[in-house]
Amino acid sequence: MSILSINPVNGETIKTYQEDSEALIHQKIEEVHQSWLSYKETDFKSRAKLLLQVSKLLIERKDQLAKLMALEMGKPLKDGVAEVLKCASVCEYYAKNGTKFLSDQMVKTSASKSYVSFQPIGVVLAIMPWNFPFWQVFRFLAPALMAGNCGVLKHSSGVTGCAVEIEKVIEDAGFPANVFKTLICSSKAIPKVIENPHIKAVTLTGSTEAGKKVAEQAGRLIKKTVLELGGSDxxxxxxxxxxxxxxxxxxxxxxxxxxxxxxxxxxxxxxxxxxxxxxxxxxxxxxxxxxxxxxxxxxxxxxxxxxxxxxxxxxxxxxxxxxxxxxxxxxxxxxxxxxxxxxxxxxxxxxxxxxxxxxxxxxxxxxxxxxxxxxxxxxxxxxxxxxxxxxxxxxxxxxxxxxxxxxxxxxxxxxxNEGVKSDPALPFGGINQSGYGRELGMFGIHEFVNIKTVYMK
CATH class of the missing domain: 3.40.309.10 (Aldehyde Dehydrogenase; Chain A, domain 2)
Structure with missing residues (x-):
């Protein structure tokens, strides 16, 4: 099967991508899991340094990436540049604040020592839409990587080129091989991806109907989900x-x-x-x-x-x-x-x-x-x-x-007296049919960690 990237200005095909086979999809997830086994042991300083390098590369490549968005989903160049720069800012934000958010929190109890520790959980599946093809991904990916998690991305088919470039940026920044992979597949493959035992959580931005399906699939397997769905603001x-x-x-x-x-x-x-x-x-x-x-x-x-x-x-x-x-x-x-x-x-x-x-x-x-x-x-x-x-x-x-x-x-x-917008420092998400969970800020980085109590007597 093939996945087409189509120019919305003229309806012409930009590029045809070969869809990953089921075997290749699970091979990629296995590779990311194996990478996580060692990546989770890295310290905050090392992760922050790599995120800052991602930020630097995004700034350097802003014009190139904006042109790709213009081509694949029709975003004006100036808006595309702004989106890439926002992605750079979220990487910088978590590089500078992640250690504070994830450091042990001492709690006074009857124990001689008790505290809360924030531990990475593993491979997070991100299912992302076409409308902000870089920002939607980086607002999940930056905190996930800072927390010691790894990720796989099922992006909207129409922006497959953007998905490929995101993987390249992570690789070029010097992250260990396979901490992040793009799955080139249709939505029909998602249930099997969620079932993979190495997938520990799912984050989705999309329609309310898509959110219901993913929540049902993940819920049967007791896997954590964060859903950012539709709105009628x-x-x-x-x-x-x-x-x-x-x-x-x-x-x-x-x-x-x-x-x-x-x-x-x-x-x-x-x-x-x-x-x-x-x-x-x-x-x-x-x-x-x-x-x-x-x-x-x-x-x-x-x-x-x-x-x-x-x-x-x-x-x-x-x-x-x-x-x-x-x-x-x-x-x-x-x-x-x-x-x-x-x-x-x-x-x-x-x-x-x-x-x-x-x-x-x-x-x-x-x-x-x-x-x-x-x-x-x-x-x-x-x-x-x-x-x-x-x-x-x-x-x-x-x-x-x-x-x-x-x-x-x-x-x-x-x-x-201002339009609604997302900011790396503020939690973002909805209630009711707009979803649950939060991205960004301190609350966002805590969504996909094991908030572990340690009690010593």
């Missing part, structure tokens, strides 16, 4: 918000990665008294974005990652309109030559409960504007979802903002 715009600032941030938050992000803003819940003015400002910001070739420096939005994803998105828009939503911007297939995956920034208004854009995640450059009667109603609407990944609130009242963010919004991350 609400952005609340209250009556005292700086509307010009809010409109700009909201547009950028909706269109980040062409809207193909779990934490991209999805639902814009605006208090009625400022809805008309905000809508006008927001529309102006959305339509100012330039769609074009991801290789052009002035492009804001490239194509979506695949034509079928664009087609599914358009059907969601049409269904929402059929259910009563109004389209005030975009919503039509662009007339461009060739087999492309472009879709314009789109705004839907009159979005109410029962309309697809209210109830489901829309993974693309489509914004759903929802009118709330007041602040309390805006909070109610924000929490009226099965998801719970990120949320944001815009208001000039800091006390109110903090109370809403801390106590009222049901989400893993709540931001005030």
């Amino acid at each position: 609400p952005y609340l715009v209250l009556e005292d918000a700086d509307l010009e600032k809010a409109a700009k941030i909201c547009a950028n938050a909706r269109l980040i990665n062409n809207g193909q992000s779990c934490i991209a803003a999805k639902r814009f819940i605006v208090v009625k008294s400022v809805a008309e003015k905000f809508t006008k400002l927001f529309k102006a910001e959305m339509e100012s974005k330039k769609i074009g070739d991801p290789f052009h420096e002035d492009t804001d939005l490239g194509p979506m990652a695949r034509a079928e994803l664009r087609d599914e998105l358009h059907q969601q828009v049409l269904k929402s309109i059929e259910q009563g939503a109004k389209c005030i911007l975009g919503g039509e297939m662009p007339r461009m030559e060739g087999k492309h995956a472009y879709y314009p920034p789109t705004i839907l208004t009159h979005v109410e409960k029962g309309v697809l854009a209210y109830d489901e995640e829309i993974f693309g450059p489509v914004a759903a504007l929802i009118i709330a009667k007041d602040t309390a109603d805006a909070i109610r609407i924000a929490n009226d979802t099965n998801f719970g990944l990120g949320a944001a609130v815009f208001t000039e009242n800091p006390e109110l903002a903090e109370d809403i963010a801390r106590n009222k919004l049901a989400a893993g991350s709540c931001f005030v």
